[in-house]
Amino acid sequence: MSIQREVFEKIIDDLRDKTNGCPWDLKQTHSSLKKYFLEEVYEFLDEVDNDDFDAMEDELGDVLLQIYLHAQLLKEETNNKINIESIAKKISEKMVRRHPHVFDKKNHDKNLSLAQNWQKIKDEEGKSQTVFTRKGHPIFQMEQVLKKVKSETFRFSNFEQSLDQVQEELEEVREVYKQDDGEKRLKEELGDLLLSVCSSISELNFSSEELLLSAMNKFCGRYEKMGSLLNKEDLILNKLSEEEKQNYWDLAKSYEK
Numbered sequence: 001m002s003i004q005r006e007v008f009e010k011i012i013d014d015l016r017d018k019t020n021g022c023p024w025d026l027k028q029t030h031s032s033l034k035k036y037f038l039e040e041v042y043e044f045l046d047e048v049d050n051d052d053f054d055a056m057e058d059e060l061g062d063v064l065l066q067i068y069l070h071a072q073l074l075k076e077e078t079n080n081k082i083n084i085e086s087i088a089k090k091i092s093e094k095m096v097r098r099h100p101h102v103f104d105k106k107n108h109d110k111n112l113s114l115a116q117n118w119q120k121i122k123d124e125e126g127k128s129q130t131v132f133t134r135k136g137h138p139i140f141q142m143e144q145v146l147k148k149v150k151s152e153t154f155r156f157s158n159f160e161q162s163l164d165q166v167q168e169e170l171e172e173v174r175e176v177y178k179q180d181d182g183e184k185r186l187k188e189e190l191g192d193l194l195l196s197v198c199s200s201i202s203e204l205n206f207s208s209e210e211l212l213l214s215a216m217n218k219f220c221g222r223y224e225k226m227g228s229l230l231n232k233e234d235l236i237l238n239k240l241s242e243e244e245k246q247n248y249w250d251l252a253k254s255y256e257k
Contacts, residue, residue, distance in 0.1 A: 009084065012068045016076070030073055037066040049217060097121060139209045142195065146202040155203070162200035169193040226252035
């Protein structure tokens with residue numbers, strides 16, 4: 001173990017010390033830490049999009065803190081049966097087992113693709129799902145569902161066909177909205193539209209979550225830039241005409257790289 005890792009583990013131990021530890025850290029549970037874990041991961045992903053290596057280092061440190069806090073809780077809850085060492089051991093064994101083309105070339109089945117080999121090993125581990133996994137937030141769950149059904153060949157013939165489905169669902173939304181069929185029906189059709197977009201994205205092996213996060217960051221950046229432009233001219237957004245709003249929005253877009 002590196003000296004720095006030992007120092008970091010000792011810090012976590014001290015934070016959770018029942019006598020002299022931090023009151024806030026002592027109150028934490030796996031459930032209470034969930035929101036912080038997600039927050040730190042998303043902050044790291046923001047810096048990945050910014051291509052800022054120094055900031056990525058900082059944010060990965062925050063993610064590592066969350067991992068060590070959960071490991072410390074498990075250590076306490078299992079009387080040291082599970083700890084950071086056992087976690088590292090388990091994931092190391094899994095990576096070696098699932099990469100025979102790297103670590104066990106003699107027994108590697110060269111007739112299978114990497115993806116097929118990976119799935120075969122998961123099957124042998126009993127990790128393949130016969131039902132859909134209901135873990136994580138909805139977009140992540142949707143990606144897992146689509147990944148599963150497409151791996152079982154339940155998919156469109158090509159990307160263009162998936163776009164046709166998006167168009168079909170969009171027309172259904174328009175029709176239901178025009179007919180005023182009620183909120184329940186409209187929500188149902190909007191959900192189908194959202195699903196069809198995610199499905200189309202998955203046809204290209206892109207992540208809906210990553211694309212949505214990137215689009216959201218772009219939108220927020222433009223909106224903030226538009227706000228700063230308005231502030232310089234002592235203008236208020238809700239006092240502008242629709243045409244003026246569009247002009248300032250287009251101006252904000254022009255500042256992008």
